[in-house]
Amino acid sequence: MTSFAYGHTEVGDRFCVQIQTIYESFSVLPRKDIAQFKRWYQGNNNIGEICSNGVGTHIIRYDDIPTTYKALTDQLRVFFKSLYSQDLLNLAALCDKIGKINDHYKAFVAINKLGICPFCGIGGIKSAHFKKREAYDHYLPKSIYPFNSINFRNLAPACHECNSSYKLTKDPAHSGVGRRKAFYPYSESSYLIELDMTLQHCDIDKLTPGDVELQFGPAVLSEEIDTWKELYGIEERYKARLCGEYDGKYWVVKMLDEWKEDGKNPDEFLNTLTRQAQKWPHADENFLKKSFFDACKTAGLF
Template identity: 30%
Template structure:
């Protein structure tokens, strides 16, 4: 992740404890007793008001009642382990595959948890006690003071003033980790491009390589640097999208100041370097034109000063984390800066 969300305390994390009770105290302890006798008071209220919830729990309970002790223990272990999101990100080998569970149980459990995500958090009794996703989202965004997606650094995410909220991504996908359905340690707001266009239902732990954990107080800011050879300067200075002259990804190198499995996984899952190349390629001429505009200010005497002003002033603006290192690289070609001084802002150098 380019940035991370610093976690906050919120009642909505308690919603997962209800599901934990359902799995560990009801399903995993199923016997000849009625399933209702094992429900806590909150779950009893919910099944009384939601027929689908009641019928689904009853059906799964009947299956669990016939499971062996080993099969029940397997369910318990899978639920507990696959909800330790931070631990799994640091050590993916800990994850437990659904294939280890009873097949008949899975046929009921997987669709149940998928449907539960759509329904559970909308129920009035749940929202009254634990709050809504929108309330949690707004508190998280305000606390972290984020304007853009922390994963890519520039994708749009909704503000606290928007009617809704950006989608919560099941960081460990619901398809493979259904037990974390309402575990907000696994529900991360990401922009649509990161969430839907790239990650989708990809099991980010597949391959057993470490991945970034998005909710942490550990600062994991990553700085980007841009590199290219002087031979492609003509393509950078004058915008042309003709096929023969079009920039290629090999023309511009995107580097990070951190390495390791987490960085490799992040880049692979979200195609970060490819997307950053695309943004540099798209904006390269307009960014240089910003330097030209700065040069025209009376107090700016040289293009060297103009580069410095834009690099500093725009570093924290939209795409500034790419714009500033790109312009730093441009400025490193002293002959280019000298030529710009000599022609005083003309386009032909």
């Protein structure tokens, strides 16, 4: 509080006033209620445990807080939603405590070197070679959850389509009927998702999304996969890619032309694509392309 107050900035002053207001509402609560808010605070910031739907995780949404705390809830909503702002994130007092978001992005793209969105696998994101950074997604939406709007474990760069067209304020932790599992963006182990597809016919020129069936695995991740598909419109986007004139249909035309020119057979091409998909699954959308060509072969295209 002292470091913010002595910053002598408008945003620092606003921060201090909001904290004082929240403290005044909070300090008069019974001890058991204070303990409950502490558990909610800790639970809402344990993003990994929330995603695994761990037993005993004390998470809370604004709408779940009892109406007896309406004044305090309203104060928390205003504070935590406004906390994620460029003015505050650039404030020296805050940077000293949590680090700089631009440094966080640099660390992220130092690992994600392909410039591919980690959520959909097909959208592009700005790499380390760009001066600008990609927008961050609040995995647990700041409009729904208090306490974690500037927790970097709840913030992940996403492509524009994932962030602004599909996920928006969808809730990974809750479906319409209750709690659910979701992929944790900062998991230390990779999630290996299997993709198989079936085509209803082999007339590529007339292929529509309704002619494509996608199967995702493994079964052990079925709940996380269902959440992922719903959050990011995965099936719609993958199918649209396969049926696009300059995507799936173009892949097939290009491949057939190359066979004729080079005198190659389909198996040679598929063997090469298999190696590329294993080594560079996200380059040129190889993971999607490989499953598509396998489905084309099964459907009798070649």
